[in-house]
Amino acid sequence: MNVLSDAFVSSPVLDVQGLSKVFTGSSEQTPVLSGLNFQAWPGEFICITGQSGCGKSTLLKLLAGFIPPTAGRILFKGKSITGPGPDRCVVFQEDALFPWLTVAENIGFGLKGKALSAAEKQSRVNRFLDLVGLTEFKDYLPGEISGGMKQRVALARILVLSPEVLLMDEPFAALDARTREQMQNLLLSLWEQLKQTIIFVTHDVREAVTLSDRTMVMGRITGEAIITPIHLVPIPLERPRIQSSREFMELAAQINSPNK
Numbered sequence: 001m002n003v004l005s006d007a008f009v010s011s012p013v014l015d016v017q018g019l020s021k022v023f024t025g026s027s028e029q030t031p032v033l034s035g036l037n038f039q040a041w042p043g044e045f046i047c048i049t050g051q052s053g054c055g056k057s058t059l060l061k062l063l064a065g066f067i068p069p070t071a072g073r074i075l076f077k078g079k080s081i082t083g084p085g086p087d088r089c090v091v092f093q094e095d096a097l098f099p100w101l102t103v104a105e106n107i108g109f110g111l112k113g114k115a116l117s118a119a120e121k122q123s124r125v126n127r128f129l130d131l132v133g134l135t136e137f138k139d140y141l142p143g144e145i146s147g148g149m150k151q152r153v154a155l156a157r158i159l160v161l162s163p164e165v166l167l168m169d170e171p172f173a174a175l176d177a178r179t180r181e182q183m184q185n186l187l188l189s190l191w192e193q194l195k196q197t198i199i200f201v202t203h204d205v206r207e208a209v210t211l212s213d214r215t216m217v218m219g220r221i222t223g224e225a226i227i228t229p230i231h232l233v234p235i236p237l238e239r240p241r242i243q244s245s246r247e248f249m250e251l252a253a254q255i256n257s258p259n260k
C-alpha cells in the first residue's frame with residue numbers, strides 16, 4: 001500500500017492546524033505544544049517519538065479529545081474535534097481490563113450499548129478473539145493470563161468497535177522484548193487487514209522504524225521557541241522490516257539526530 005501517493009486523491013483523516021497546548025498551574029504555565037501542523041491520511045501508520053516530556057502523550061490526548069487545545073484545532077474528516085468519539089479510540093500501556101470479566105466478556109464490553117443483535121455481537125467477539133489468537137482463552141479471567149495476552153485483549157476490545165483512528169500511547173513498553181516483537185507483528189497484521197489509521201507513540205526508535213509509514217520526531221519547546229519542532233521522516237521500507245539491514249539502520253540514525 002502506498003499511502004503517500006493515495007494522499008493526493010483523498011483527504012486527511014486527521015488535520016492538525018496550529019495546535020498549541022499550555023498547561024496552566026496555580027503559579028506557572030507549562031507550554032508543551034506550540035504551532036504544530038501535520039496531517040494523517042486514511043490507513044496511514046504514524047509513529048510519534050521524541051524524548052521524555054516533549055509532549056507525545058499530550059498530543060495523543062488532544063487527538064483523542066480528552067483535553068482541549070489552547071490554540072489551533074484538530075479536524076477529524078473535516079470536522080473540529082470537541083471531545084472523545086467512537087471514531088478515535090485509545091490503547092494505553094496500562095491495560096485496564098475488568099478483572100471479574102472473562103477475556104471474551106472484556107472484548108465484548110464496549111459493544112453493550114451498540115444497536116447490534118446478540119448474535120452479531122457474539123460473532124464480532126469471536127472474530128476478534130480469533131484475530132488476536134485468544135479463542136482458546138476466551139473463558140479465562142485477566143488474572144489468569146500473561147501480560148502479552150492482556151495487551152492482546154486490550155487491543156481486541158478496542159478494534160471490535162471498528163474505530164477509524166487508533167491512538168496508542170507506548171502500548172508495548174512494559175512487555176519483554178520477545179512478547180513485544182510478537183505484538184508488533186500482530187498489530188501490523190491487524191492493521192493490514194483492518195486498515196485503520198494508527199497514531200502510535202513510542203520512545204523506541206527501532207519500534208518506530210519497524211512499524212510506521214512515517215515517524216514524527218518531536219522536539220521539546222525550550223525558552224522562547226514558539227514552534228514545536230517536528231520532523232516527519234518517511235519510512236519507505238517493505239514490510240516485514242529487517243532491523244539489521246543498512247537501510248533500517250540509516251533511517252534509525254536519521255531519526256535519532258534529525259538535524260543532520
Ligand SMILES: Nc1ncnc2c1ncn2[C@@H]1O[C@H](COP(=O)(O)OP(=O)(O)O)[C@@H](O)[C@H]1O
Binds near residue numbers: 023024030050051059
Ligand atoms: N495535566 C498536566 N498539567 C501540567 N503539566 C502537564 C500535564 N500533563 C503533562 N504536563 C507536562 O507537559 C509536558 C509533556 O508531558 P507529556 O505529554 O506527558 O510528555 P511525553 O509523553 O512526551 O513524555 C511535561 O513537562 C509534563 O510535565
Ligand SMILES: [Mg+2]
Binds near residue numbers: 056057058
Ligand atoms: Mg508519555
